[in-house]
Amino acid sequence: MKYLGLIWSNLKRKKLRTILTVLSILVAFVLFGYLAALRMAFNQGVEVVGLDRLVVRHKVSIIQLLPESYEIKMERIQGVEDATFATWFGGNYKDPRNFFAKMPVKHEEFLEMFPEYLLTDEERRAWLDTRTGAIVGRATADRFGWKVGDRIPIEPDIWRLKDSEGAWEFDLVGIYDGAEKGTDTTSFFFRQDYFHESRRYGEGQVGWYWVKISEPERASEIAALIDQEFANSPAETKTEPEGAFAQGFANQAGNVGFILTAILGAVFFTILLVVGNTMAQAVRERTRELGTLKALGFTHRAVSALVLAESLVIALLGGLAGLGLAWIQITAGGDPSGGMLPFFYFAPRDLLIGVALALMLGVVAGLWPASQAQRLQIAEAMRR
Amino acid sequence: MTEQGSGLVQVRGVDKVFTRGSERIHVLGGLDLTVPEGEFLALMGPSGSGKSTLLNLIGGLDRPTKGTVAVAGQRIDNLSDRNLAAWRARHVGLVFQFYNLMPVLSAERNVELPLLLTKLNKKARHQHVETALSVVGLQERSRHYPRQLSGGEQQRVGIARAIVTDPTLLLCDEPTGDLDRKSSDGILELLTTLNRVQGKTIVMVTHDPHAAACATRTLHLDKGRLSMEAAA
Ligand SMILES: Nc1ncnc2c1ncn2[C@@H]1O[C@H](COP(=O)(O)OP(=O)(O)OP(=O)(O)O)[C@@H](O)[C@H]1O
Ligand SMILES: [Mg+2]
Numbered sequence: 001m002k003y004l005g006l007i008w009s010n011l012k013r014k015k016l017r018t019i020l021t022v023l024s025i026l027v028a029f030v031l032f033g034y035l036a037a038l039r040m041a042f043n044q045g046v047e048v049v050g051l052d053r054l055v056v057r058h059k060v061s062i063i064q065l066l067p068e069s070y071e072i073k074m075e076r077i078q079g080v081e082d083a084t085f086a087t088w089f090g091g092n093y094k095d096p097r098n099f100f101a102k103m104p105v106k107h108e109e110f111l112e113m114f115p116e117y118l119l120t121d122e123e124r125r126a127w128l129d130t131r132t133g134a135i136v137g138r139a140t141a142d143r144f145g146w147k148v149g150d151r152i153p154i155e156p157d158i159w160r161l162k163d164s165e166g167a168w169e170f171d172l173v174g175i176y177d178g179a180e181k182g183t184d185t186t187s188f189f190f191r192q193d194y195f196h197e198s199r200r201y202g203e204g205q206v207g208w209y210w211v212k213i214s215e216p217e218r219a220s221e222i223a224a225l226i227d228q229e230f231a232n233s234p235a236e237t238k239t240e241p242e243g244a245f246a247q248g249f250a251n252q253a254g255n256v257g258f259i260l261t262a263i264l265g266a267v268f269f270t271i272l273l274v275v276g277n278t279m280a281q282a283v284r285e286r287t288r289e290l291g292t293l294k295a296l297g298f299t300h301r302a303v304s305a306l307v308l309a310e311s312l313v314i315a316l317l318g319g320l321a322g323l324g325l326a327w328i329q330i331t332a333g334g335d336p337s338g339g340m341l342p343f344f345y346f347a348p349r350d351l352l353i354g355v356a357l358a359l360m361l362g363v364v365a366g367l368w369p370a371s372q373a374q375r376l377q378i379a380e381a382m383r384r
Numbered sequence: 385m386t387e388q389g390s391g392l393v394q395v396r397g398v399d400k401v402f403t404r405g406s407e408r409i410h411v412l413g414g415l416d417l418t419v420p421e422g423e424f425l426a427l428m429g430p431s432g433s434g435k436s437t438l439l440n441l442i443g444g445l446d447r448p449t450k451g452t453v454a455v456a457g458q459r460i461d462n463l464s465d466r467n468l469a470a471w472r473a474r475h476v477g478l479v480f481q482f483y484n485l486m487p488v489l490s491a492e493r494n495v496e497l498p499l500l501l502t503k504l505n506k507k508a509r510h511q512h513v514e515t516a517l518s519v520v521g522l523q524e525r526s527r528h529y530p531r532q533l534s535g536g537e538q539q540r541v542g543i544a545r546a547i548v549t550d551p552t553l554l555l556c557d558e559p560t561g562d563l564d565r566k567s568s569d570g571i572l573e574l575l576t577t578l579n580r581v582q583g584k585t586i587v588m589v590t591h592d593p594h595a596a597a598c599a600t601r602t603l604h605l606d607k608g609r610l611s612m613e614a615a616a
Contacts, residue, residue, distance in 0.1 A: 002500050009488040292484040295445055296498050296545075297473025299466050379437075379446045382480070 007310050010282070018314065021278045025318025025361070026325070028271045029354060033326020035260045036350035042256045052216045053113065054223055056083075056209040059236040065205035066235050073229060074211060079222045081214050084109035087195070087207035091154040091168070093144070100140045101187040102154060103207075104195035107133075113212050116179040123148070123174030131194045134170035137185030141175045148172055152188075160200045168198070181345075211239070268361065275365035279311045283369040290373050291381025304374035311366025312359070319358025323351060391418035392553065392585050393442055398451030400437055411437050413608040415451070424579040424586045426599035433605045435589040436557055442587060443476045443555045444468045456552055473501045477546030479556040483538040485530040485545075492517065492526040495544045502549065516544040520574060536567030543574060547584070554578065556588040560595050572598045 011018045056074070058064030066085075074083040089102040107127055111117065119127075119135065126148075127133045134152065146152065153167035161168060170190050178185045196203075213222050223239035230237045283290070290303050298306075330346045395417040402409040411434040419425050419442075427435050440446040441453050444460045453461045460471060485494045492513050499509040517523045520540040530538050539559060546554055556575065560568035576598050578584045588599065596602045603610045 002506070005493065006486075006489070006497075006500075009486070009493070013488045288484065289486055292480075292486075293497070294469065295443075295472070295478055295484075297469050297471075297501050299469040301466075377446075379440050382445075382484075 003306060003309070007306060007313055010286075010306075010310055011313065014282075017278060017281075021275060021314055022318040022321070024274050025271055025315060025358075026322040028267050029319050029322025029358065030326045030329075031267055032264060032354055032357065033323055033330060033346055033350075035264055036354070037326075037330050037344050037346050039257055039260050040347055040350065041344040052213050052219075053242040054211040054213060054219060054226070054239050055242050056211055056226055056237050056239045058208075059227075059238045062088075062208065064235070065202065065207060066209065066237065068204045068206050070209065070230065070235075070237075074209065074226055077222065077225050077229060079213055079215060079218055079225070081212045082109060082113060083209050083211045084113055085192070085206035085209045086110070087192075087205075088158070089154070089156075089190075089195075090158040091156050093152065093154055098144070100136075100143075103187065103189055104192040105189050106192050107189070110189065113210055116183045117176040118179055119174045119176050123176075126173035127191070130171055130173050131191060132169065132171045133173035134188060134190035135174040135176055136172060136188045138175055138177050139185040140188060141172075146172055146175070148175060159195070159202070161198055162200045210242070268357070272361060272365055275311060275315060275361060276368065278314070279307065279366050279369040280372070282310070283307055283372050287376065287381050290376055291378050294376065294378045295382065300374045300376075303376070304370040307373040308363065308366040308370040311369065312362035315358050315362030315365065319354065319361065323354045323358070327351065390420060392421040392423075392456055393417065393419035393587070394452075394454045395438075395442065396452045396454075398441060398448040398453065400434065400441065400446075401449045411608060412441075412448075415608065415610060417603070417610060419585060419587060421585055422579070422583050423601060424576070424599045425588065426596035426602040427587065427589045427605060428591065428593075428596055428602060429605035431591075434608060435605055438605065439555050439557055439587060439589055442553075443478060444472050445478075470501075473498060473549065475552045477549065477551040477554045479539070479542050479546045479554065479559045481558040481561040483530070483535075483542045483562075485538055485541055487530050490527050490529055491522060491533065491541045491544075494530070494541055495548050498545060498549045512548050513544075516548040517541075519547065519578075520544045534567070535563050536570055539563065539567070539571050540574070543571070543578075547578065552585065554584050554586045556586065558589055558591065560590065560592060568592070568595065 056066070056070070058066055065087075068085065071083050071085060074080055084106045086103045086105045089104060091102055092098065093100070111119070111124065117135075117137075123135065127135060136146065136152075140146075150172045152170045152172055154170065155167050159168075176185065192206075211222075211226065213219060219241055223241075226239045227237050290307075293303050293306075294300065327346050330344070395415060398412055398415045399410070400412040402411060415438070417438070427438065429435050437446070441448050441461075442455070444453075444455075444463070447461050451461070452459055455475060458471075460468060463471060485491075486497070489497070495513045495516050496509055499512055502509075504512065513526070514523060517526055520543050522537060522540050522544065525533060525537060530541070533541065539562075543559075546556075554575075559575070560571050563571065572595055575586060575588065579586050579600075586599075588595070590596055603612065
């Protein structure tokens with residue numbers, strides 16, 4: 001600790017250079033924070049889904065519909081506990097930019113299969129009693145200031161009403177919370193019976209099925225059995241674990257994880273060069289002073305440790321400030337896309353990774369200059 | 385002049401050869417030197433004769449190519465780097481021509497540096513620093529940075545740093561080489577006092593006969609050998 005003053009004084013020697021270096025590290029770590037949150041946004045849906053749920057969709061594409069009659073057939077397959085369907089509704093609330101997912105579901109089976117959506121008993125009962133009832137996640141309710149009892153109009157873009165070109169109207173009966181931090185609370189669910197009797201076309205057709213299985217370790221076997229059941233029918237199926245399904249959804253935006261990692265890699269490589277250069281310069285300028293320290297009795301190792309410590313302090317100053325700033329902004333600002341990225345947050349795990357990265361940056365950038373300082377021979381250094 | 389067995393510093397049969405690429409530079413050859421405790425020795429000689437080299441060997445900043453160096457009865461030429469560093473911290477005070485102060489540290493923090501290597505706590509270190517600065521007459525300037533001090537004052541800080549650990553031996557390489565007459569006189573007076581009053585053994589390299597006159601003995605180094613007389 002008594003050397004901290006010495007390290008600090010050295011940092012103040014070239015204030016501007018130190019500040020610029022720290023700032024460039026800070027910027028890199030703010031970027032890290034945002035990219036980590038972004039990656040979380042794309043992957044979280046994948047990480048939090050149940051292992052005991054499969055998704056059955058049309059073999060050709062997710063847009064293709066499946067017969068409603070598949071439900072009973074699936075439920076007869078050994079290992080399938082329950083099957084329930086949903087459909088992508090699309091539609092807009094006032095403005096196409098107000099994006100959130102809207103799906104008709106078989107409400108009772110749905111709530112059973114997705115225990116991570118938390119409703120009060122009263123809200124559950126209200127949904128059972130209201131044909132036009134809908135529930136929505138806390139995030140979306142907060143976003144638009146909705147309260148239970150509100151009437152929510154949705155302009156259709158896929159599913160028209162039988163008797164009108166106008167908007168579908170839903171009665172908001174519940175606002176659900178997520179059981180976990182990563183649980184999606186943006187989606188809007190309404191009753192399939194109301195949907196089926198009010199839509200203009202598509203009778204007997206649904207979007208996809210969720211299948212609950214009793215033994216998650218048999219998931220791929222059961223998935224194969226389901227696809228076999230509907231092989232050679234007009235609507236063949238493709239069954240995947242829910243995680244893979246969500247991942248496929250995310251992958252439509254390109255291999256996001258890879259792109260983000262590549263950007264981060266490039267940024268950190270650059271920062272490594274910046275910090276490494278700063279430290280190498282610092283050692284070169286101070287050859288005589290480092291030699292003097294050794295002459296006074298500082299060991300080779302102590303002098304190289306001082307250099308390494310300086311590099312670490314720079315990296316940690318910039319790194320922690322950057323992570324802190326990113327954390328504040330992401331927490332306060334939230335999802336920058338206005339609803340497209342419901343899981344946009346800075347996870348504690350990523351924060352830890354960030355701190356580890358800062359430490360690594362300090363060590364790696366300081367390694368070469370520190371070894372230069374270590375090798376410095378006193379008599380040589382003092383002659384310069 | 386081979387006072388075997390006695391003497392704080394004993395240099396015996398020392399060769400020093402520098403290799404620069406394929407070139408070998410013989411600086412010292414078969415050199416013997418004994419410095420009795422309490423002596424104030426001046427080393428003179430032409431530029432490049434190896435005065436600094438010899439001082440570095442005595443101070444454990446470098447090792448001889450051949451021969452032995454002992455201080456206070458302890459061989460230092462065969463110590464490991466680590467042990468040699470510890471030995472320097474305990475036994476030697478160094479004063480340089482260009483002061484070699486840390487520009488980013490105040491006078492008192494510069495003087496404190498060698499104490500960081502000891503087990504002394506902050507308070508004790510502070511007391512030692514105060515004492516050393518008052519010996520050189522600079523306690524008023526303890527918060528000043530090197531750039532705020534004159535050359536003579538900087539050298540006083542350098543001397544305070546050299547004596548703060550109360551070392552056995554004070555080694556000064558042209559301590560007045562960069563100073564005007566008046567400042568030099570002040571520094572020489574200080575060194576003389578340290579020698580006479582505090583009994584410090586001092587080896588001082590100098591080009592200045594006036595400075596050498598303060599010493600109790602003067603030796604001349606030329607062509608790798610020491611002699612009492614200046615080469616004609
Ligand atoms: N580390 C080194 N590597 C190679 N040559 C060296 C080294 N140190 C000293 N020398 C050479 O050894 C010789 C003696 O150098 P030294 O510095 O001891 O001389 P000096 O008597 O102190 O001279 P000055 O009065 O100019 O300070 C010089 O020729 C110098 O070039
Ligand atoms: Mg010299």
